[in-house]
Amino acid sequence: MSDPLESSAAATGTPPSARTKVRRHPERAAYDRAAVVAIVDAALLCHVAFVLDGVPHCIPTACWREGDHLYIHSVRASRLVAALTGGTACVTVSLVDGLVLARSALRHSMNYRSVVLYGTFEDVTDPAAKAASMATFLDHVVPGRAALVRPPDAKELAGTALLRVSLAEASAKVRSGPPKDLLGDLAWPVWAGVVPLALESGAPLPEPGCAALPLPPVPARYA
Amino acid sequence: MSDPLESSAAATGTPPSARTKVRRHPERAAYDRAAVVAIVDAALLCHVAFVLDGVPHCIPTACWREGDHLYIHSVRASRLVAALTGGTACVTVSLVDGLVLARSALRHSMNYRSVVLYGTFEDVTDPAAKAASMATFLDHVVPGRAALVRPPDAKELAGTALLRVSLAEASAKVRSGPPKDLLGDLAWPVWAGVVPLALESGAPLPEPGCAALPLPPVPARYA
Ligand SMILES: Cc1cc2nc3c(=O)[nH]c(=O)nc-3n(C[C@H](O)[C@H](O)[C@H](O)COP(=O)(O)OP(=O)(O)OC[C@H]3O[C@@H](n4cnc5c(N)ncnc54)[C@H](O)[C@@H]3O)c2cc1C
Ligand SMILES: Cc1cc2nc3c(=O)[nH]c(=O)nc-3n(C[C@H](O)[C@H](O)[C@H](O)COP(=O)(O)OP(=O)(O)OC[C@H]3O[C@@H](n4cnc5c(N)ncnc54)[C@H](O)[C@@H]3O)c2cc1C
Ligand code: HEM
Ligand code: HEM
Numbered sequence: 131m132s133d134p135l136e137s138s139a140a141a142t143g144t145p146p147s148a149r150t151k152v153r154r155h156p157e158r159a160a161y162d163r164a165a166v167v168a169i170v171d172a173a174l175l176c177h178v179a180f181v182l183d184g185v186p187h188c189i190p191t192a193c194w195r196e197g198d199h200l201y202i203h204s205v206r207a208s209r210l211v212a213a214l215t216g217g218t219a220c221v222t223v224s225l226v227d228g229l230v231l232a233r234s235a236l237r238h239s240m241n242y243r244s245v246v247l248y249g250t251f252e253d254v255t256d257p258a259a260k261a262a263s264m265a266t267f268l269d270h271v272v273p274g275r276a277a278l279v280r281p282p283d284a285k286e287l288a289g290t291a292l293l294r295v296s297l298a299e300a301s302a303k304v305r306s307g308p309p310k311d312l313l314g315d316l317a318w319p320v321w322a323g324v325v326p327l328a329l330e331s332g333a334p335l336p337e338p339g340c341a342a343l344p345l346p347p348v349p350a351r352y353a
Numbered sequence: 354m355s356d357p358l359e360s361s362a363a364a365t366g367t368p369p370s371a372r373t374k375v376r377r378h379p380e381r382a383a384y385d386r387a388a389v390v391a392i393v394d395a396a397l398l399c400h401v402a403f404v405l406d407g408v409p410h411c412i413p414t415a416c417w418r419e420g421d422h423l424y425i426h427s428v429r430a431s432r433l434v435a436a437l438t439g440g441t442a443c444v445t446v447s448l449v450d451g452l453v454l455a456r457s458a459l460r461h462s463m464n465y466r467s468v469v470l471y472g473t474f475e476d477v478t479d480p481a482a483k484a485a486s487m488a489t490f491l492d493h494v495v496p497g498r499a500a501l502v503r504p505p506d507a508k509e510l511a512g513t514a515l516l517r518v519s520l521a522e523a524s525a526k527v528r529s530g531p532p533k534d535l536l537g538d539l540a541w542p543v544w545a546g547v548v549p550l551a552l553e554s555g556a557p558l559p560e561p562g563c564a565a566l567p568l569p570p571v572p573a574r575y576a
Binding site: 149153154174175177178179180181184185186187188189190192205208209218219220221222224226229231232233234235236238240242244246248264265268271272275276278279280281282286290308309315316318319320321322323324325326327328329330331332333334335336337339340343344345346348352 | 372376377397398400401402403404407408409410411412413415428431432441442443444445447449452454455456457458459461463465467469471487488491494495498499501502503504505509513531532538539541542543544545546547548549550551552553554555556557558559560562563566567568569571575
């Protein structure tokens with residue numbers, strides 16, 4: 131009786147470095163640019179890990195992509211900015227797509243898309259480049275928003291740090307589809323299947339004076 | 354004209370250690386157990402950061418809480434298990450609650466609840482304790498599910514690693530509420546307010562033969 135967990139599918143592409151090679155479930159890996167970009171573009175959030183005095187730190191921050199870089203922003207005078215421009219970071223993007231409910235406990239899982247990348251962040255300091263990237267960021271979150279809001283002035287831009295890291299050393303890992311129960315468990319009398327999950331937007335809560343203005347075209351879901 | 358970003362609110366509780374003291378927006382911090390537990394209990398996912406040969410790694414995994422510990426599981430023979438029991442980890446739980454859309458670009462933000470903790474994972478090896486914790490995990494994801502599924506056998510349990518880390522050295526950080534535009538920006542003619550976001554469940558996709566079985570009582574949202 132063959133075990134459906136033992137997949138014969140192969141990864142897409144080849145790892146860009148030894149440390150990006152997916153070892154657990156290698157058949158779920160993809161290393162091509164298109165796979166990495168699709169996951170980063172769907173995300174609002176990443177987790178950035180860095181090392182200070184030998185201790186790991188893992189900080190959530192908003193992110194977006196331009197070309198071959200993942201961007202984040204923070205306040206200029208912060209630990210995050212100092213740490214990320216001074217050493218290797220690991221950046222992880224994780225999208226949860228569903229609960230995978232199997233007949234057997236062990237075969238429960240989640241459907242997901244994730245990217246893990248390694249690199250050193252670069253500090254983007256040119257004011258025009260910063261203004262353009264912050265506009266791209268705003269439009270990534272809400273399409274068309276950059277043109278409508280009060281743009282950052284020179285002082286606000288100067289206080290903002292814009293950091294970017296290359297997507298060159300990245301891996302993607304994706305689980306999709308139904309649970310994979312053992313043949314001997316298929317008759318177990320419990321509901322099995324997938325329950326989709328997604329980050330969905332709800333009814334907007336306007337500020338006083340905004341109820342009559344056009345609503346922002348926020349996507350129904352970020353996924 | 355006072356700047357509403359300069360809040361005079363204070364953190365709840367005191368940091369359990371120097372490295373857990375929130376420095377950016379300290380008024381958003383909470384260090385009491387109740388605040389930390391509420392955020393961990395609402396989460397399906399955490400990001401675990403660890404250091405190997407000086408390089409940070411950030412790996413997403415499912416998580417749950419029992420008492421004063423956060424638990425994760427993996428396959429026994431994995432890098433993750435070896436790394437986490439051999440050094441300090443940083444574990445981060447991040448829940449995205451909404452987009453904060455301000456009149457000015459700079460005042461855009463997100464509403465969120467997050468926990469960052471430091472500690473060394475402990476390997477829970479007692480088979481009875483492991484079986485009980487995996488049942489708690491199943492019930493965290495879908496209430497009542499542990500009693501319905503085919504339970505793990507001894508070999509399956511032995512191949513599973515159950516790791517836990519204390520919640521003692523944790524901080525919580527929460528942003529909630531509307532955008533905080535400068536008074537001079539309040540008349541800018543663009544919609545401002547909050548667009549709620551939440552991880553919502555969709556219509557279940559049953560496996561063949563499961564359509565007539567009782568649906569799992571998956572929460573409408575994990576939040
Ligand atoms: C939403 C979600 C929930 C998950 N829940 C669990 C869980 O509960 N238990 C569990 O064991 N695993 C879980 N995983 C998978 C987990 O992220 C790791 O892939 C797995 O634990 C193996 O980790 P490792 O460090 O031992 O991997 P290895 O395969 O040894 O890692 C080697 C390299 O592969 C790459 N890589 C590893 N994981 C990923 C990834 N997720 N995405 C992209 N590249 C990657 C990195 O470059 C890494 O350095 C989950 C993943 C996601 C996205
Ligand atoms: C969904 C989400 C999106 C975010 N987006 C951004 C963004 O785009 N830009 C940005 O600058 N910041 C963002 N933040 C805040 C970010 O997580 C950090 O709090 C902030 O960047 C300061 O980081 P630091 O390392 O400089 O903090 P410091 O305040 O110097 O960190 C000191 C200690 O405080 C604790 N701590 C720090 N951050 C958190 C946290 N989030 N939760 C719990 N404890 C914490 C940790 O113990 C840390 O070691 C976001 C947070 C969340 C949850
Ligand atoms: C008794 C219950 C469970 C046991 C014994 C168990 C065991 C395991 C083991 C051994 C692995 C590692 C697989 C590998 O990398 O080769 C694993 C991975 C995983 N488990 Fe579980 N698990 C249980 C329940 C759950 C539940 C309830 C969920 C979530 C709904 C879950 C989600 C996952 C995910 C997402 C992975 C990662 C798979 C991947 O690498 O792509 N598990 N589990
Ligand atoms: C031109 C546009 C923007 C500029 C110049 C800007 C600038 C900044 C700066 C300087 C900080 C650090 C604040 C501090 O820690 O004191 C910050 C934090 C943050 N920004 Fe932005 N930002 C912009 C747009 C956005 C957008 C579009 C979003 C997301 C919708 C966003 C989300 C956040 C979040 C979540 C934080 C963290 C706040 C906290 O620490 O609690 N920003 N931003």
